[in-house]
Amino acid sequence: MGESRKALSLISGGLDSLLATKVVQQQGIYVEGINYFTGFCVEGHTHAIRKRDRARPKRNNALWVAEQLGIKLHIVDIVDEYKDIVFNPRYGYGANLNPCLDCKIFMLHKAAEWIDANGFDFVITGEVVGQRPKSQRKDTMPLVQRDSGIGDRLLRPLSAHNLPPTLPEREGWIDRGRLYGFSGRSRKPQMALAAEFGFEDYAQPAGGCCFLTDANYSVKLQDLWQSRGERRYELDDIMLLKVGRHIRPRSHFKVIVSREQGEGNFLSGYRKQYPSLNMISHGGPFALLDGEVDAEDVELAARIVGRYSQGRDANEVELEYCTRDGNKTPLRVRPMNADEIPAEWLL
Amino acid sequence: MNGRYETIDCQRLLCPMPVIRVQDRVEQLHAGDLLTAICTDPGALQDIPAWCRINGHEVVETETRDGEYLITVRVGTG
Numbered sequence: 307m308g309e310s311r312k313a314l315s316l317i318s319g320g321l322d323s324l325l326a327t328k329v330v331q332q333q334g335i336y337v338e339g340i341n342y343f344t345g346f347c348v349e350g351h352t353h354a355i356r357k358r359d360r361a362r363p364k365r366n367n368a369l370w371v372a373e374q375l376g377i378k379l380h381i382v383d384i385v386d387e388y389k390d391i392v393f394n395p396r397y398g399y400g401a402n403l404n405p406c407l408d409c410k411i412f413m414l415h416k417a418a419e420w421i422d423a424n425g426f427d428f429v430i431t432g433e434v435v436g437q438r439p440k441s442q443r444k445d446t447m448p449l450v451q452r453d454s455g456i457g458d459r460l461l462r463p464l465s466a467h468n469l470p471p472t473l474p475e476r477e478g479w480i481d482r483g484r485l486y487g488f489s490g491r492s493r494k495p496q497m498a499l500a501a502e503f504g505f506e507d508y509a510q511p512a513g514g515c516c517f518l519t520d521a522n523y524s525v526k527l528q529d530l531w532q533s534r535g536e537r538r539y540e541l542d543d544i545m546l547l548k549v550g551r552h553i554r555p556r557s558h559f560k561v562i563v564s565r566e567q568g569e570g571n572f573l574s575g576y577r578k579q580y581p582s583l584n585m586i587s588h589g590g591p592f593a594l595l596d597g598e599v600d601a602e603d604v605e606l607a608a609r610i611v612g613r614y615s616q617g618r619d620a621n622e623v624e625l626e627y628c629t630r631d632g633n634k635t636p637l638r639v640r641p642m643n644a645d646e647i648p649a650e651w652l653l
Numbered sequence: 654m655n656g657r658y659e660t661i662d663c664q665r666l667l668c669p670m671p672v673i674r675v676q677d678r679v680e681q682l683h684a685g686d687l688l689t690a691i692c693t694d695p696g697a698l699q700d701i702p703a704w705c706r707i708n709g710h711e712v713v714e715t716e717t718r719d720g721e722y723l724i725t726v727r728v729g730t731g
Contacts, residue, residue, distance in 0.1 A: 341669075343669055343670070343673060347669075365699050365700070365703070366668055366669055366672070366696070366699070366700045366703065368669075369669075369672070369700055369703040369704055369707065370703065372707045373703055373706060373707050376707075377707065378707055378708050378709075379704070379707055379708070380676070381669050381672055381673050381676060381704075382673075383670070383673045545667065575665045575693075
């Protein structure tokens, strides 16, 4: 009886990592999971913020996958380390600000460090040749192995037959004949394998899991950097980009206007970090002002907020302006008409 | 009961950050110790128990009050 081998699986919460892990578990390998939190993960946040989404059952899919597989899951905060990947991707961005190739290299580098530190033998991913335009191509997959330092200690069970044998296969820890040769963007083979394993309630396949792949989000992030004159962000910044309407009427400030009550509640948690506007005379949004503002800017912002309130057709609406240190001032303004808000203000 | 009892502030943090805070704190504690996470993201009500189930810990109490969710975990042997 040989020594029991141990593998670390990168768990995104999607179908591919679920299946890849199951395939390896079936060969008697002990597996633990790891999930990296970059701050840009789509998982959960908008559900948590928006009131209308709270009625839906909400779960963290990475935790759910781990529970289905009966494995431990380590969730690792890489928010600070990840900034360098976002600012300076060696292999550039995808269609938006998504540094997919550098991201994969970085995560596998972290995984390689983890298995070295914890006495594990190899790493598993749910990657499939040809499934993603940058990070899952036949020509970039070896590059990812080389640059991350994981080398041939990386097993991609779903696509193994399309790739050279890896260390776990050559050493006989894994039977290559019981791995798969999936390729391309079709999800049918994965869905068939999921059915074979009896998995029914998995996260919808092929969904984007990172806000950096989203065109609108990327525009807002670019705007943030441009307004600051440097590429810089904190976790709160990138959370706020996920919430509300972002309107920049002047280069030195923008207004973040909630779209519903859940977003208003979330934004109001930032009242001590940003000046804010709250509707008094009519139902309507809560808004934060990001930037250094003077009285004229506040009035302009109030007129914009009024536009999105129930008093949009009134001659005048009343709001309350609140500074970071809690000083409150009532304001009466005429709400803007729709045609007074140029399209280029809307981020 | 001689174990330690600690609380951690996870207010305004969105999942998975409360889970990460609990996970990192639990690593510093011992089996039998108690840890209460004070959260404002209702997702923590799902995620912290799920994390506990898969990692060998136990949620012993959950309390909801004024938009806060207090989730108390007993550290297992892991």
